[in-house]
Amino acid sequence: MSVETRTKSSVTDAPSSELIRLAGVTKRFGTNTVLDQLDFSVQPGKHVTLIGPSGSGKTTILRLLMTLTKPDEGTITVDGQQLFPAPEKQIREVRKKIGMVFQQFNLFPNMSVLRNITEAPVQVLGMSRDEAEARARELLDLVGLADKCDARPTRLSGGQQQRVAIARALAMRPQVLLLDEVTSALDPELVAGVLDLLRDIARSTDITMLCVTHEMGFARDISDQVLMFDSGRVIESGPPEKIFSDPDQDRTREFLSAVL
């Protein structure tokens, strides 16, 4: 794969700093405390998977990082720059470092596949249209859709739409890729192809991944670290071989026995 400049060879074995840090983050919806004094950090180039029961707050963390919602308390820092609280201009700068792929693809239905991918690099990064298109074609090749440049997303299968969404996220050359249950809306026969693509991206680039998934095999394959959530807190974290085979917490064991 040739995702420019972000090959594994540029990763050192011991990343020196944190790329993402959440400190004392609390998020409430009305009287519902969804995240409760949450602390965790992610090192550059690492793949961290969030697992846990429905409603435990996993998606809310990704939405906070995307600035789609704000914390009630605490700080969030990305690449040394504070995201909350911070002035608008700084938030926009930090946001450029983060790409997200959603469960429901969220493509623009009235734009071609190519335009879906080029729009943000042109509008947000100020890239020339020629450069953005060259990059988009390279990414479409990467995700196996080189022949779909001119198609409308609605003419594509769910799996193909999700591949376009992955290409669109990568087009911004993010340092961090957030993946929110990206195969949950797909027909079962399309799931493996999308997960294989993400495995390839995880293996062959140095992009940092924060991933919410119910696909435990995928989590086991790509993760450097798994965080087990329950009621807005991380109740256990560790490498996948530990969490999936010999967790410390009964709650983790109980959750895994229900989903594996």
Ligand SMILES: Nc1ncnc2c1ncn2[C@@H]1O[C@H](COP(=O)(O)OP(=O)(O)OP(=O)(O)O)[C@@H](O)[C@H]1O
């Ligand atoms: N905009 C909102 N308004 C009110 N409550 C919300 C909102 N967004 C999320 N919640 C509540 O916050 C809690 C955590 O939701 P979140 O989506 O983060 O959980 P999750 O762990 O990702 O769950 P799932 O695995 O089902 O996606 C849930 O109780 C949810 O109902």
